Amino acid sequence: MSKRTLNDVSTPDSREEGSAGKKSKLQRENDNNDSRPVSTQAGQGPTITKAEADLYDRQIRLWGLEAQQRMRHAKILVAGVSGLSNEICKNLVLSGVGAITIISDGTVEIVDLGAQFFLRETDIGKNKAEAIAPRVQALNPRVHVEARNTAIGTLSDEFFADFAVVFLCNADLKEMLRVDNICREGGKKFYAADTAGMMGCILCDLSTHTFIETSKSSEKEDAVTTTTEKTISHPRIGEALRGKWGVPDLKALTRQQMRTLKSASDPVYFAFNVLWIFREKMGRLPTAADTDLKALFAMRDTYMNSVECDAAYLPDDMLRSFAQTAGAELSAVCAILGGFAAQDILKVLSGKDAPLDNYFAFDGTEFSGKLLKLPPPPIVMVTPAAAAPVETVDLD
Structure with missing residues (x-):
C-alpha cells in the first residue's frame, strides 16, 4: 500500500470544487486502474478488484488475499472523536476496511485543534464526527465513512449488531462496561483506549479468538515455514x-x-x-x-x-x-497508541498473528510500553508463619 499523507488528498476547499468536476489525486489514480475482480469468494459480496490489489499490495503480500477480503467487508464503529481516534480512523481507512462509522455528540473547540489533524479553525462549533468524516473519507474513497451526531450512551443494544469491531476512545468506565457486555453477547470484538498527557492505554475483549501463527525454522532460503492455529480467550472488561x-x-x-x-x-x-x-x-x-x-x-x-x-x-x-x-492530548502519544490499536484490529480481522492479550500500558515519560495479561494471578506474599524468613526489598 503506497504511503499517502493529508497533502495527497483534497483539502476542504478542493473538495467543494470537486463537486464541479475536480478530483483528488487518489480518486484520479483509482479512475485509471482496472476494476476487474481478482478473486471470487461466495457469500462475501463484491470481490477485490485489480485496482484494489495494486493499492493494498503490501498488505496482501503480508497477510494474503483472503485476509484483505475479510478486511474489505468489515464494518467498524469508532465512538468518540479525539487525537487518538483520528489516528485510528486514518490507519484503518488507509488499510482498506469496508466501512467506518464515527459517532460523537461533542462540538469542536479551539483546544481540539492541537492534536486532531482532521480539524480546522472553521470547524469550531460544529459536531466533531460530522467535521472529520469528509476528511477521513478523502483518504480512501473506497471506504464508506459515516458520521453520527449522537452519544454512545443513547444507542440501543441493537445498534451495535452491524459491526465487526467496536472501538471506544476516551470513554467513561460505565460506557465501556455496558458496550463490552453488548459486544460480548453479540459476538463482536471490543476495544477501548484512553490517553492522558504522556500516558495511554488500550484494552480489549475478543471473547474467543482464533488466529493463524506463522513461523520459520531458520532465516535461510530453504527454511521450512509452518503455520499453527491458536485460540485465546478473554474475560469481560469488568472481570479483567x-x-x-x-x-x-x-x-x-x-x-x-x-x-x-x-x-x-x-x-x-x-x-x-x-x-x-x-x-x-x-x-x-x-x-x-x-x-x-x-x-x-x-x-x-x-x-x-x-x-x-x-x-x-x-x-x-x-x-x-x-x-x-x-486533559492534554499529545500528538506523539496519540500516534503511538493509534498505530498500535489499528494494527491490532487488522490482525483480528485478518485472522493472522497473535492480537493484544489483553491490555497495553504506555508511559511516555519513559517511552516504554508494556503488555499485561488481565486479570492477574494473585501475587500472594510469603508470611513468616508459612515459611522461613526471606530477604525483603528496601523500596527506598
Missing part, C-alpha cells in the same frame, strides 16, 4: 479490571515477588483505573487543584485496597503528574 493482586504491603515482598509484580503490572494501569473512577464520580477529568488531588488520592487508596495492592505502588508524585496532564 477487578482482578486481585494479593500485595497489600510492598515492603513484605521478596525480590522474586517484586519482579513478578513489576512484570505482571504497571503503575499506568492503576492510574487509569483511578482516573476512570474520578471521571465517573465527578463527571469530569481531574485538575492539579488541591481539592481534586485530595479526592484523587482518597479514591486511589480505596481502589488499591479493593484490588489488594499497596497504594505505594501508585505514588503521590506520579498521580499528581497524571492529574496535571489528564
Whole structure:
C-alpha cells in the first residue's frame, strides 16, 4: 500500500470544487486502474478488484488475499472523536476496511485543534464526527465513512449488531462496561483506549479468538515455514479490571515477588483505573487543584485496597503528574497508541498473528510500553508463619 499523507488528498476547499468536476489525486489514480475482480469468494459480496490489489499490495503480500477480503467487508464503529481516534480512523481507512462509522455528540473547540489533524479553525462549533468524516473519507474513497451526531450512551443494544469491531476512545468506565457486555453477547470484538498527557492505554475483549501463527525454522532460503492455529480467550472488561493482586504491603515482598509484580503490572494501569473512577464520580477529568488531588488520592487508596495492592505502588508524585496532564492530548502519544490499536484490529480481522492479550500500558515519560495479561494471578506474599524468613526489598 503506497504511503499517502493529508497533502495527497483534497483539502476542504478542493473538495467543494470537486463537486464541479475536480478530483483528488487518489480518486484520479483509482479512475485509471482496472476494476476487474481478482478473486471470487461466495457469500462475501463484491470481490477485490485489480485496482484494489495494486493499492493494498503490501498488505496482501503480508497477510494474503483472503485476509484483505475479510478486511474489505468489515464494518467498524469508532465512538468518540479525539487525537487518538483520528489516528485510528486514518490507519484503518488507509488499510482498506469496508466501512467506518464515527459517532460523537461533542462540538469542536479551539483546544481540539492541537492534536486532531482532521480539524480546522472553521470547524469550531460544529459536531466533531460530522467535521472529520469528509476528511477521513478523502483518504480512501473506497471506504464508506459515516458520521453520527449522537452519544454512545443513547444507542440501543441493537445498534451495535452491524459491526465487526467496536472501538471506544476516551470513554467513561460505565460506557465501556455496558458496550463490552453488548459486544460480548453479540459476538463482536471490543476495544477501548484512553490517553492522558504522556500516558495511554488500550484494552480489549475478543471473547474467543482464533488466529493463524506463522513461523520459520531458520532465516535461510530453504527454511521450512509452518503455520499453527491458536485460540485465546478473554474475560469481560469488568472481570479483567477487578482482578486481585494479593500485595497489600510492598515492603513484605521478596525480590522474586517484586519482579513478578513489576512484570505482571504497571503503575499506568492503576492510574487509569483511578482516573476512570474520578471521571465517573465527578463527571469530569481531574485538575492539579488541591481539592481534586485530595479526592484523587482518597479514591486511589480505596481502589488499591479493593484490588489488594499497596497504594505505594501508585505514588503521590506520579498521580499528581497524571492529574496535571489528564486533559492534554499529545500528538506523539496519540500516534503511538493509534498505530498500535489499528494494527491490532487488522490482525483480528485478518485472522493472522497473535492480537493484544489483553491490555497495553504506555508511559511516555519513559517511552516504554508494556503488555499485561488481565486479570492477574494473585501475587500472594510469603508470611513468616508459612515459611522461613526471606530477604525483603528496601523500596527506598
